[in-house]
Amino acid sequence: MWKKEEVKSQAAAENAANSGASAAPGLSNPRDANFAVPVAPRATSGGAMISQGIRIKGEVTGSEDLYIDGHIEGKLNLTNSKLTIGPNGEVKADVFAREVIVLGRVDGKIVGRERIQLGSTGNVSGDLQTERLAIEDGAVLRGKIEIETGKPIQVHSEARGVAAGASGKISTPTLSSGTTAS
Numbered sequence: 001m002w003k004k005e006e007v008k009s010q011a012a013a014e015n016a017a018n019s020g021a022s023a024a025p026g027l028s029n030p031r032d033a034n035f036a037v038p039v040a041p042r043a044t045s046g047g048a049m050i051s052q053g054i055r056i057k058g059e060v061t062g063s064e065d066l067y068i069d070g071h072i073e074g075k076l077n078l079t080n081s082k083l084t085i086g087p088n089g090e091v092k093a094d095v096f097a098r099e100v101i102v103l104g105r106v107d108g109k110i111v112g113r114e115r116i117q118l119g120s121t122g123n124v125s126g127d128l129q130t131e132r133l134a135i136e137d138g139a140v141l142r143g144k145i146e147i148e149t150g151k152p153i154q155v156h157s158e159a160r161g162v163a164a165g166a167s168g169k170i171s172t173p174t175l176s177s178g179t180t181a182s
Contacts, residue, residue: 047064047065047066047067047081047082048062048064048065048066048067049066049067049068049069050066050067050068050069050070050072050089051069051070052069052070052088053070054070054071055070055071055072055073056070056071056072056073056074057073057074058073058074058075059074059075059076059077060072060074060075060076060077060078060093061076061077061078062077062078062081063078063080063081064078064081065078065081065082065083065084066078066081066082066083066084067084067086068083068084068085068086068089068091068104069086069087069088069089069104070088070089070090071089071090071091072089072090072091072092072093073091073092073093074092074093075093075094076091076093076094076095076096076097077096077097078096078097078098079096079097079098079113080098081097081098081099082097082098082099082100082101083095083097083099083100083101084100084101084103085100085101085102085103085104085105085106085122086103086104087103087104087119087121088104089103089104089105090104090105091104091105091106091107091108092106092107092108093106093107093108094108094109094110094111094126095108095109095110095111095112096111096113097111097112097113098112098113098114099112099113099114099115099116099117100112100115100116100117100130101116101117101119102116102117102118102119102122102123102124102139103119103121103122104121104122104123105122105123105124106122106123106124106125106126107125107126108125108126109126109127109128109129110124110126110127110128110129110130111129111130112128112129112130112131113130113131114130114131114132115130115131115132115133115134116128116130116132116133116134117133117134117135117136118133118134118135118136118139118141119136119139120136120137120138120139121138121139122136122139122140123139123140124139124140124141124142124143125142125143126142126143127143127144127145127146128141128143128144128145128146129145129146129148130146130147130148131147131148131149131150132147133145133147
């Protein structure tokens with residue numbers, strides 16, 4: 001003979017198995033178990049994270065976005081990905097990525113194929129090479145910058161006149177005899 005309570009408990013166990021959540025004690029609905037487990041904020045962004053207490057020496061390569069708030073020494077190669085160096089991050093390495101955002105400290109060359117952004121807390125000692133560069137107030141940069149857009153820069157005729165005026169040449173009107181300047 002079957003009891004109604006046994007059917008409910010079996011159904012709850014099947015629902016938990018199907019949804020991937022296990023029934024937590026004290027929760028009437030197995031879906032509520034998802035709220036009991038805290039989720040890291042960076043885990044949902046689709047990338048990897050090296051947290052503040054982690055130190056890595058060597059070469060780091062990958063094909064997904066990476067957030068570094070720890071310490072890396074060596075070489076970073078994320079050619080088709082975005083690299084974010086958090087405010088507590090320290091990188092002593094040459095960096096190659098599609099996009100690089102620096103909020104911490106970097107000692108080494110940075111090649112951001114599409115873009116490099118230095119945040120207000122960013123500190124870079126090394127050369128930068130990119131197509132686009134953004135530097136916020138307060139950022140520190142010691143090194144040279146190479147902007148490579150792949151397109152030659154053309155100077156228009158109006159810009160040439162402005163550039164000539166800005167180069168220190170001053171043109172003054174010539175006064176002929178009998179005229180006065182007012």
